[in-house]
Amino acid sequence: MRQRQEIQALPREAKLIHPYRTIAEEDGVIVILDQTRLPGEAVFLRLNTLDQVAHAIASMQVRGAPLIGATAAYGVAIGLADGADDVRLQQVVETLVSTRPTAVNLRWALSRMSKRLEAVSPHQRAEMAWHEARAIAAEDAMANADIGRYGLALLQTMTAEDRPLSVMTHCNAGWLATVAHGTALSPVYAAHAAKLDIHVWVSETRPRNQGLLTAWELEQSGINHTLIADNAAGLLLMQGKVDIVIVGADRIAANGDTANKIGTYLKALAAKAHGVPFYVAAPISTIDFYCPDGSAIPIEERAASELGTSAKQVANPAFDVTPASLISGIITERGVHLPSELRP
DSSP states (O other), X not given: OOOOSOOOOOOTTSSOOOSOOSEEEETTEEEEEOTTSTTTOOOEEEEOXXXXXXXXXXXXXXXXXXXHHHHHHHHHXXXXXXXXXXXHHHHHHXXXXXXXXXXXXXXXXXXXXXHHHHTSOHHHHHHHHHHHHHHHHHHHHHHHHHHHHHHHHHHTTOOOSSSOEEEEEOSOOSGGGSSSSOSTTHHHHHHHHTTOOEEEEEEOOTTTTTHHHHHHHHHHHTOOEEEEOGGGHHHHHHTTOOSEEEEOOSEXXXXXXXXXXXXXXXXXXXXXXXXXXXXXXXXXXXXXXTOOSGGGSOOOBOOGGGGTOOXXXXXXXXXXXXXXXXXXXXXXXXXXXXXXXXXX
C-alpha cells in the first residue's frame, strides 16, 4: 500500500454526475425522496408548508448534513409564501433551526438565508428566498462533485495486491445525504466512472440502519460492495482487508475533530491501530470555524424507541466525535487537507 502526499483534482469535465437528485422544485413546492421508506420503496413527497419541511428534517425523511441544509433553505422560501416581514422571517428560521442540533449545515444555510433576506425589503424576500435556496443547492452539488475528483485522485495513489481497492465507509454519505453525488461516496462513484477496480465495505449502522441506504445506492450503480454488521469492522481492518476508510461528517470543528454517525469513532480507532488511513469527506460548509474542538459539538440524543426495546434505561446518541489525531485527511471541494490545515 502506498500513497503520495500531494493530491490534484481531476479535470472538471470528468464524468461524475450521478443521475439522481434528492430534492427538486415543482410549482412552488419542493419534492423529496422519503428516506424513511428506503430501501423498501421509493416514495416521493411534496412539501408545501413550513411545518412539513420541519417535520421532514426532524423525522429524517431527509438526512445528511448537506441535504438538511439545502432542505432548510427551501423551507425558508416556502415559509415566506404568505408573509415575509421581519417577524415572520425570524419565526421561520427559528422553526427550522430547532429541528436537528448536530448538523452544522442546517445553521449555516439558515444563517446565509437570513443575511441575504434581511438585506432586502420584505416584498422582495419571497422571490429572493427561492433564488438563494437554488444557489445553495447548486453549490452543494458542485462541491460534492469536486470532492469526488479530489477523492478519486487520492484513491488513484493507492494500490491493492491481487484484489480490488477496498474502501470502508459508515452510515450513508452518498447522493441520498446531499443534493447530488454524495460526500464519502463521491470518490467511490468517481472511481467507478474512471473504471477503477473498487470494492466497498458497508456497515449497517444501527439503530436506523442507514448503511442499508448506502448498499441500496451502490446496488443501483452496479458498484461492488459487501454489507457488514457494525461490529465486524474491526476484524476486517485487523485482517488487512481494508485499504482506506472514508466517512462523511455532520460537523467538523475548527481543529479538525469530526462529528459523524455513532460508530465512526470506533472505526477510526481500529484504523489507527492497524495502519489504515482514515479520511473524512465533507464540503467546507460542514466545517464550523466557530466551534473550537469536538467537546463543543452538541450531540443529538434520539428517541429510545429507535432501538426497538422496552428497556427502562436507554441511551441513543446519534453521533460521536472522532479526534483530529485519528484523521489522515479531510477531503473538501478545495482539496485534501490535514485537519490542522483547515481554513475558512
